[in-house]
Amino acid sequence: MREVWKFKIPMEAVASIEVPEGAQIIHVDCQAREAFLWAVVNPNAPLRTRCFRVAGTGRKIRDDHALDHVGTVKIEGGQLMFHVFEIAPS
Helix, strand or coil, rough: CCCEEEEEEECEEEEEEEEECCEEEEEEEEHHHEEEEEEEECCCCEEEEEEEEEEEEECCCCCCCEEEEEEEECCCCCCCCCCCCEEEEC
């Protein structure tokens, strides 16, 4: 059986998040002025670290790794926009 879990996204240039192996990200958003992602997970799967790059609108994005956009977080009613990219494993 699978479940939907919520994970806080640290607002850092590169954020590491422990999620169950095979987690499928379904949404990113702001809740209570913090960034989160939601994923469908197998709660019995072992945890794995996944890395994300967080970039504000108008900021340079290092392109030393392949990046997959997973969503955009609007904070302060959209006054601050942060784009979340998963860094592909090397």
